[in-house]
Amino acid sequence: MPASRLITTYAPERPEAVVLLLHGGAARPGRTAVHPAQLSVLRMVPLARRIARAGRGRVAVLRLLNSHRGWDTTHTPIDDVAWAIGQVRERYGDLPVGLVGHSLGGRAALLAGSLDGVRAVVALNPWVYPTDRADLAGRRVLVVHGTDDRVADPERARVVAEAIGETTDVDFVPVEGGKHAMLSQGAVFERLATDFVLGATDPAS
Numbered sequence: 001m002p003a004s005r006l007i008t009t010y011a012p013e014r015p016e017a018v019v020l021l022l023h024g025g026a027a028r029p030g031r032t033a034v035h036p037a038q039l040s041v042l043r044m045v046p047l048a049r050r051i052a053r054a055g056r057g058r059v060a061v062l063r064l065l066n067s068h069r070g071w072d073t074t075h076t077p078i079d080d081v082a083w084a085i086g087q088v089r090e091r092y093g094d095l096p097v098g099l100v101g102h103s104l105g106g107r108a109a110l111l112a113g114s115l116d117g118v119r120a121v122v123a124l125n126p127w128v129y130p131t132d133r134a135d136l137a138g139r140r141v142l143v144v145h146g147t148d149d150r151v152a153d154p155e156r157a158r159v160v161a162e163a164i165g166e167t168t169d170v171d172f173v174p175v176e177g178g179k180h181a182m183l184s185q186g187a188v189f190e191r192l193a194t195d196f197v198l199g200a201t202d203p204a205s
Contacts, residue, residue: 004080005065010052017062017096017201019087021048024103025069035064051194058131077108098197103127120200126151130159140200141170146178
């Protein structure tokens with residue numbers, strides 16, 4: 001099976017926190033490997049750069065490339081996130097971690113948010129099942145969903161956000177006219193995610 005990979009967007013010498021970006025991408029036959037040039041991966045590049053700039057040298061920003069596309073029952077993106085957090089610990093020690101994911105990456109962020117060290121979770125247009133549940137007590141959580149998303153159902157995301165909100169505070173922000181690819185309203189999604197994850201991973205907060 002292809003291996004998970006981390007791509008460094010920015011790595012200050014002494015970071016105070018780490019933000020890990022998680023891409024989406026539908027499954028393909030034969031457990032297709034993730035390619036760095038696929039659109040679902042490239043979609044996270046501008047956001048990673050924005051977080052790095054706004055972090056002003058305080059935050060390391062990494063993009064995770066999953067071991068394969070999609071989600072199956074034997075090895076899910078949650079396993080890839082767990083691997084990535086282990087790598088973060090080896091590189092940077094015990095720093096607060098923020099997860100920012102889009103589509104299936106948003107689902108992975110929500111369901112992996114209970115892993116040790118995760119301080120903040122941002123899910124952008126998450127593709128979820130309404131039965132998805134996670135105990136994210138002690139984490140700060142933001143779900144942002146475009147009202148015109150025809151790939152990932154905003155109401156499913158709202159149901160999951162409300163369920164997770166039973167154990168922690170969850171902000172659910174609709175983006176009017178926003179679609180799944182976050183193109184027409186990209187600046188709105190990026191600003192909301194950046195401000196939230198930097199604030200929530202600030203050790204002084």
